[in-house]
Amino acid sequence: MRYTFLELAKEVLSVATQPLSVSEIWKRAVDMNLVSKLSSTGQTPEATLGARMYVDVKNSGENSVFIKVSNRPALFTLRERPNLTVSEPQLKKERKELFKERDLHKILSSYVFSDPHFNCHTTTIFHEKSKRKMKGQNSWLHPDIVGVRFPFSDYGDETRQLMNSMSINTCKIFSFEMKIELNFSTLREYYFQSVSNSSWANEGYLVALKYDQDPEFKDEIRRLNNAFGIGFIKLNIEDYFQSEIILSAKINDNLDWNTIDRLSEENEDFRNFSDSIVGNLQRGKLDIDKHFDETFNNPEELSAYLKDRKIHM
Numbered sequence: 001m002r003y004t005f006l007e008l009a010k011e012v013l014s015v016a017t018q019p020l021s022v023s024e025i026w027k028r029a030v031d032m033n034l035v036s037k038l039s040s041t042g043q044t045p046e047a048t049l050g051a052r053m054y055v056d057v058k059n060s061g062e063n064s065v066f067i068k069v070s071n072r073p074a075l076f077t078l079r080e081r082p083n084l085t086v087s088e089p090q091l092k093k094e095r096k097e098l099f100k101e102r103d104l105h106k107i108l109s110s111y112v113f114s115d116p117h118f119n120c121h122t123t124t125i126f127h128e129k130s131k132r133k134m135k136g137q138n139s140w141l142h143p144d145i146v147g148v149r150f151p152f153s154d155y156g157d158e159t160r161q162l163m164n165s166m167s168i169n170t171c172k173i174f175s176f177e178m179k180i181e182l183n184f185s186t187l188r189e190y191y192f193q194s195v196s197n198s199s200w201a202n203e204g205y206l207v208a209l210k211y212d213q214d215p216e217f218k219d220e221i222r223r224l225n226n227a228f229g230i231g232f233i234k235l236n237i238e239d240y241f242q243s244e245i246i247l248s249a250k251i252n253d254n255l256d257w258n259t260i261d262r263l264s265e266e267n268e269d270f271r272n273f274s275d276s277i278v279g280n281l282q283r284g285k286l287d288i289d290k291h292f293d294e295t296f297n298n299p300e301e302l303s304a305y306l307k308d309r310k311i312h313m
Contacts, residue, residue, distance in 0.1 A: 019075035050213025120147035140196035175201035200256035
């Protein structure tokens with residue numbers, strides 16, 4: 001008989017000493033070598049596990065072997081073990097990661113460079129390089145990463161020359177806000193930070209390494225996406241090719257030139273990014289310069305980077 005995700009979750013929770021989140025259940029399943037018993041895991045097994053558990057609890061009701069004992073964060077235990085309590089650290093203390101959000105930039109840059117939807121070159125915007133302003137004046141102004149897709153690989157020379165003569169430019173600008181984790185307690189703050197610092201671009205995205213698998217959380221971020229247009233990307237650190245656009249961004253045909261002008265005035269990195277775009281378009285061909293971020297050349301380089309920066313799920 002086929003071993004299922006629900007059986008995996010039950011086996012983990014049967015030996016757990018406290019309720020666990022979906023991420024914790026999956027991590028322990030890996031440690032317990034239970035994952036190898038699954039006939040298929042798919043590209044996003046942790047998300048599949050979460051979906052199966054949430055659906056089972058919702059649809060089966062009291063017949064489900066699982067109960068959800070906390071909503072934010074969502075924690076599960078077995079119905080036969082209802083006396084397990086949620087510890088204060090689980091509710092209040094967030095795990096302090098050894099790595100920083102900025103350590104994820106090169107992984108994100110490698111993904112958007114290789115993904116056909118973006119196919120863009122990126123520049124990290126170091127906020128600390130901006131002009132010093134009165135406290136709060138530049139709050140939520142700077143995106144973490146900006147990217148540009150040049151038309152050089154999309155069209156032949158003759159077509160580009162014709163487009164230039166007609167003052168048509170198919171260059172596309174992206175803006176990204178990077179976070180390690182998204183959950184109910186941080187979603188609205190981080191999402192509206194992205195609305196503030198990325199809506200000026202042709203497409204703006206909020207990016208996270210981890211996010212809450214609760215269907216209610218997914219409904220909320222989908223609602224925000226419908227209302228404000230910022231997309232959402234799940235970053236895969238072990239194989240950035242498998243990173244996923246969970247929600248597509250609204251496409252803005254026109255850039256917000258007032259915000260672009262302010263970013264150029266305030267920040268040297270953004271100014272260099274703009275200059276690089278102008279220079280490449282004037283040359284009519286791509287000439288990678290120092291102002292674009294580096295990307296990984298092979299899996300071995302990525303593995304060494306993850307180990308060196310202590311980056312993990």
